[in-house]
Structure formats: structure tokens, C-alpha cells
Amino acid sequence: MAARRTAVVTDSTAQLDAATVERLGVVVVPLQVVIGDEVYDEDTDAGSAERITEALRGRTPVSTSRPGPAVLEELYARLTAEGHDEILSVHLSGAVSGTYESALLAARTVDVPIRTVDTRQVGPATGYAVESAVARLREGATLDAAAKAARDRAAAAESLFYVDSLEYLRRGGRVGAAAALVGGVLAVKPILTIENGTVASKEKVRTASKALARLEALAVEASGEQQVEIGVAHLANPDAAATLTEALTERLADQLGGREVRCSELSAVLGVHAGPGTVAVCVAPLPV
Structure with missing residues (x-):
């Protein structure tokens, strides 16, 4: 057969x-990402993360499809x-x-x-x-x-991310269970997670540096003693993503078992809703 x-x-x-x-x-x-009146596939240069970052910062209307x-x-x-x-x-x-x-x-x-x-x-x-x-x-x-x-x-995976502002999630209607944070958006640097398929609040800290430190600590905590794969992603924040990647590679060497921590730019479509400055980490335990 x-x-x-x-x-x-x-x-x-x-x-x-x-x-x-x-x-x-x-x-x-x-x-697709929609920039102004133009629609682009997100896996093309025209619909790239770099292009949508420029549009978001320039306050050009950007949406997704x-x-x-x-x-x-x-x-x-x-x-x-x-x-x-x-x-x-x-x-x-x-x-x-x-x-x-x-x-x-x-x-x-x-x-x-x-x-x-x-x-x-x-x-x-x-x-x-x-x-x-x-x-x-x-x-x-x-x-x-x-x-x-x-x-x-x-x-089994845990997705955690820091956003510089909840404004982009609010605009796109993707704020989910983190909606309660919107009123204090200027006062906090939120760490978010995906819970029941939607965006939810994990923690609130006061500065970007504290948020990134907590992302690292939470990723280590999520890994525990398991064998894991880890992915780091960012939108227009390569230095912070690289620092996080390096720290997790060192701290979780045993759990990674020689596997590389992947670091990449965030999908353009996800970036539209998360906004520039976002840093995300995914901890995915290996199947047993």
C-alpha cells in the first residue's frame, strides 16, 4: 500500500x-497588512515588519486582513x-x-x-x-x-510579550482580557500573555528595563526543568531582543540541550497590533 x-x-x-x-x-x-489604501501580503518586502513600523510611527493608517x-x-x-x-x-x-x-x-x-x-x-x-x-x-x-x-x-507553550504601549492593541480591538490596563497605559509597562486564545495581562511594571528583566525571569520559570525550545521575536527593538536571547541561551543551557534560541523580527501582522518596541518570548516544552 x-x-x-x-x-x-x-x-x-x-x-x-x-x-x-x-x-x-x-x-x-x-x-495581509493594509497600509493606507494598499494591501500587501505580509511575507513580502512591501508588507514587511520594517515597512509597517515606519507606517505606525508616521501615523499612517495600518490594519490587517x-x-x-x-x-x-x-x-x-x-x-x-x-x-x-x-x-x-x-x-x-x-x-x-x-x-x-x-x-x-x-x-x-x-x-x-x-x-x-x-x-x-x-x-x-x-x-x-x-x-x-x-x-x-x-x-x-x-x-x-x-x-x-x-x-x-x-x-503547553507559554507566550509572553512586552509592549511599549497598549495603544496598538486597543486600536485593533485585540486587547482582550488586558482591557483593564488601557486606562493606565501611560503609567505601566505591561507584560502580556496569551490566555484562552486572547491577550491577557500577566504583570505590570514601571519601566521598560524592568519589563525585559521580568520577561527573562518568567521564561526561565516557564521552562522549569523541562527540555524546551524557545523563540524570541521583536518589532523595531533588536538590541533588547538580542540581549534577551543571549541571557536565555546562557541561563537555560541545560533545558535547551544545544538547541538555538531563535530570534527574529515579529510577523508584520502581529506587529501591527503589538506596536514598535515589542519584545516577545515563547517557551515551548518538547513533547515527552
């Missing part, structure tokens, strides 16, 4: 670089025509983006088995969920088992 051909789809907010996408063999669907159901329907149809027997589609939290809803709607039109996964996460945590799903498939796991691996990896 021929081996099943399973296509794995995710979206561009998963923070998977080109080399990782190629290694995993996954298909990435771009979300999900891929519509028709986009995913066309993709699923193409993958089926290319000979894939089943599809696994893993996406960022449906509570902050309509991407998962688009995947659900598109899945109804496909004649092959398809599983859609709402990771209830954003950024690197979604990427780690994709990696776990691919690993299970390569071990010969079923489509359902791979989907469960993605959900379990995402649920």
Missing part, C-alpha cells in the same frame, strides 16, 4: 523562516489535485483572527480528509505546533494524531 501523502498548511504569523518551511515541507498562507475562505479553498483544491490524500491546516488563535474560520469554511469544499487546528496561540507557539505535527506525521501517525500533537504542543 502506498504511503499517505499529507499536506500541512499554516499561516504566515507562525514565524517559520524560509529554511524551516522548506525543511518541514509545509505550505504557508500569507495574511485574514485570507478569505476562497483563498484557502483554492489552496486545498490545488493540494488535492497535486495528489495529496489528506490535509492538516494549523493556524493562529481564532479568537484574534478570522484565519481559522476561513480554514473551517474552506474545508467543507474538499473531497479529502482535512483537519483544521485552532492553536489558541500566536507567533512562534503556532510554529512549534506545526513542527510537532510534521514530526508525528513523519513517524507514521494518523491525521488525527498529528492534529492532536499540534494542539498539545500549543497548549
Whole structure:
């Protein structure tokens, strides 16, 4: 019997670089950024994090857009025509983006088995969920088992981020359970997390330096004695991200087991809502 051909789809907010996408063999669907009247895929230079940072600081109107159901329907149809027997589609939290809803709607039109996964996460945590799903498939796991691996990896991950201002989250309506902080936005430097798929408050500190120190401490605490993978991301704050990356590499050497702490610029779509100055860290325990 021929081996099943399973296509794995995710979206561009998963923070998977080109080399990782190629290694995993996954298909990435771009979300869009809207700068003024122009719409760009976020994985292009025109829709890059650098471009949206410039627009945000210049107070040019910037928003984001999900891929519509028709986009995913066309993709699923193409993958089926290319000979894939089943599809696994893993996406960022449906509570902050309509991407998962688009995947659900598109899945109804496909004649092959398809599983859609709402990771209830954003950024690197979604990427780690994709990696776990691919690993299970390569071990010969079923489509359902791979989907469960993605959900379990995402649920075990902790996403933490510091934003310089809650204003961008407020503008985009993504402030979630952290809404109570908005009134005191000038008085605090919030550390946020993803809880039940939405943005929630973790801690409040008074300065950016204290916020970054707490990010480091919280990441170490989240790691515990487990073997972990860690991703650091930032928007227009490379020095702080590099400092955090270096500190975690040193402090969590045993838990990392030689794995590199990935440091990258934040997805442009996520950056629109988090704003310049953001530093984020994801701690993702390895499956046992």
C-alpha cells in the first residue's frame, strides 16, 4: 500500500523562516497588512515588519486582513489535485483572527480528509505546533494524531510579550482580557500573555528595563526543568531582543540541550497590533 501523502498548511504569523518551511515541507498562507489604501501580503518586502513600523510611527493608517475562505479553498483544491490524500491546516488563535474560520469554511469544499487546528496561540507557539505535527506525521501517525500533537504542543507553550504601549492593541480591538490596563497605559509597562486564545495581562511594571528583566525571569520559570525550545521575536527593538536571547541561551543551557534560541523580527501582522518596541518570548516544552 502506498504511503499517505499529507499536506500541512499554516499561516504566515507562525514565524517559520524560509529554511524551516522548506525543511518541514509545509505550505504557508500569507495574511495581509493594509497600509493606507494598499494591501500587501505580509511575507513580502512591501508588507514587511520594517515597512509597517515606519507606517505606525508616521501615523499612517495600518490594519490587517485574514485570507478569505476562497483563498484557502483554492489552496486545498490545488493540494488535492497535486495528489495529496489528506490535509492538516494549523493556524493562529481564532479568537484574534478570522484565519481559522476561513480554514473551517474552506474545508467543507474538499473531497479529502482535512483537519483544521485552532492553536489558541500566536507567533512562534503556532510554529512549534506545526513542527510537532510534521514530526508525528513523519513517524507514521494518523491525521488525527498529528492534529492532536499540534494542539498539545500549543497548549503547553507559554507566550509572553512586552509592549511599549497598549495603544496598538486597543486600536485593533485585540486587547482582550488586558482591557483593564488601557486606562493606565501611560503609567505601566505591561507584560502580556496569551490566555484562552486572547491577550491577557500577566504583570505590570514601571519601566521598560524592568519589563525585559521580568520577561527573562518568567521564561526561565516557564521552562522549569523541562527540555524546551524557545523563540524570541521583536518589532523595531533588536538590541533588547538580542540581549534577551543571549541571557536565555546562557541561563537555560541545560533545558535547551544545544538547541538555538531563535530570534527574529515579529510577523508584520502581529506587529501591527503589538506596536514598535515589542519584545516577545515563547517557551515551548518538547513533547515527552
